[in-house]
Amino acid sequence: MSNHILNKENKKLITIIYFGFGSILIIGSILLISYLYGTPINTFVAFKKMPSVYYMNYDTALLDDSEDNKTIKYGFELFRNTPKYIGPDSDNQEIAYAGNGLACANCHLDNGTRPYSAPLIGIIQRFPQFRGRENKIGTIEERINGCMERSMNGSMMPEDSKEMIAIISYLNWISRYAPDDGKIEGTGFLKVDMIDRAIDIEHGKQVFLDNCILCHQKNGHGIKSADSITYLYPPLWGDDSYNNGAGMTRVLTSARFIKANMPFGTNYNAPKLSDKEAYDVAGYINIQSRPQKQNPEKDFPDLKKKPVSTPYPPYADNFSVEQHQKGPFKPIIAYYKQQFNITKTK
Numbered sequence: 001m002s003n004h005i006l007n008k009e010n011k012k013l014i015t016i017i018y019f020g021f022g023s024i025l026i027i028g029s030i031l032l033i034s035y036l037y038g039t040p041i042n043t044f045v046a047f048k049k050m051p052s053v054y055y056m057n058y059d060t061a062l063l064d065d066s067e068d069n070k071t072i073k074y075g076f077e078l079f080r081n082t083p084k085y086i087g088p089d090s091d092n093q094e095i096a097y098a099g100n101g102l103a104c105a106n107c108h109l110d111n112g113t114r115p116y117s118a119p120l121i122g123i124i125q126r127f128p129q130f131r132g133r134e135n136k137i138g139t140i141e142e143r144i145n146g147c148m149e150r151s152m153n154g155s156m157m158p159e160d161s162k163e164m165i166a167i168i169s170y171l172n173w174i175s176r177y178a179p180d181d182g183k184i185e186g187t188g189f190l191k192v193d194m195i196d197r198a199i200d201i202e203h204g205k206q207v208f209l210d211n212c213i214l215c216h217q218k219n220g221h222g223i224k225s226a227d228s229i230t231y232l233y234p235p236l237w238g239d240d241s242y243n244n245g246a247g248m249t250r251v252l253t254s255a256r257f258i259k260a261n262m263p264f265g266t267n268y269n270a271p272k273l274s275d276k277e278a279y280d281v282a283g284y285i286n287i288q289s290r291p292q293k294q295n296p297e298k299d300f301p302d303l304k305k306k307p308v309s310t311p312y313p314p315y316a317d318n319f320s321v322e323q324h325q326k327g328p329f330k331p332i333i334a335y336y337k338q339q340f341n342i343t344k345t346k
């Protein structure tokens, strides 16, 4: 009788050992394969497939040369190679609306079709919309000119100009499969945890030296293409970069862009930088000198709607300009919640 029980126990033990070894073998081989092929482990666990709208055809080269398609193709060219057509060094100074060497596609990656890179698929359906910066309902033309005056450090394109019409035609074309409300997963940028301290400039500089200078160069000025007008690697600061009124100068916004997209080739499913690294390097880039926006005090007629990491005054609070530039942002966010019941995220 006691022998029988022992046998049963033994069998149980053998089964446990069997399964134990089995799982170790399976987990071990996954680790080994991922090590050998350099695949990050979270690819197995957390790979997030985006809605099918991101996988449609957005290659303008496949369009024939009908009049409408010519306009779409010109819009694409303006978006991809902006400085060549409307930049300060372009041939036609009459339409030199842009004031720097950046292209729209430098920040709206894959020509506006990449998730977590402020994709513009569905943008036509998302407008008109309420805008805090102007405190009114804004049109798509006004939104494009928002990036024109800030990200491109330029001047407004007339709404009936050939260039504005072409850019909108291109955006309309990449929006053709978007839902009626334009709401798509992956708009904006990737979330970054709110770090409970000011940016650490020394750490940010180290992250920059380790991860960014191969392309953007140690002086942050990037590398021009052979045509000496467009950039192979765009400037992060200096005269040819975005001005201090741009969304990218807000530490919280640029940390989110960087986490999802940089170093170039990073997949949003497997960010290369940690949240702290993205936060500090965004801080380092944005304390460098860059063009200054004209009349910055005219932005945000309702100051309560100004994002907390906007680096220029005035504000609807008494925190210093420096704290709005470099954080910590948590106390400012808490203030708006308590004082005005407004939940700030950027």
Ligand code: HEC
Pocket (backbone or CB within 6 Å): 079, 082, 102, 103, 104, 105, 106, 107, 108, 118, 119, 120, 123, 126, 143, 144, 147, 148, 151, 152, 167, 187, 188, 189, 242, 246, 247, 248, 253
């Ligand atoms: C320096 C980077 C940069 C450049 C260059 C740039 N943008 Fe933007 N753009 C942004 C950021 C940042 C946002 C805000 C995204 C957010 O907060 O969701 C934005 C938002 C937009 C939006 C609204 C997106 C939305 O989902 O509501 C449009 C439209 C737009 N940009 C068009 C353009 C066009 C057209 C150009 C070129 C003429 C351009 N941008 C150049 C950074 C840039």
Ligand code: HEC
Pocket (backbone or CB within 6 Å): 102, 105, 106, 107, 109, 110, 207, 208, 211, 212, 213, 214, 215, 216, 232, 233, 234, 235, 236, 241, 242, 248, 254, 258, 262, 263, 264, 273, 281, 282, 285
């Ligand atoms: C392998 C080259 C490469 C590396 C390394 C790299 N970038 Fe970029 N970066 C690019 C390219 C190329 C673009 C423009 C993308 C496009 O036009 O499709 C870009 C665009 C940007 C932009 C928006 C445009 C601008 O000029 O402001 C920012 C901000 C940026 N990178 C920050 C960083 C930071 C921070 C790092 C390091 C953590 C980094 N990049 C590392 C190639 C690189």
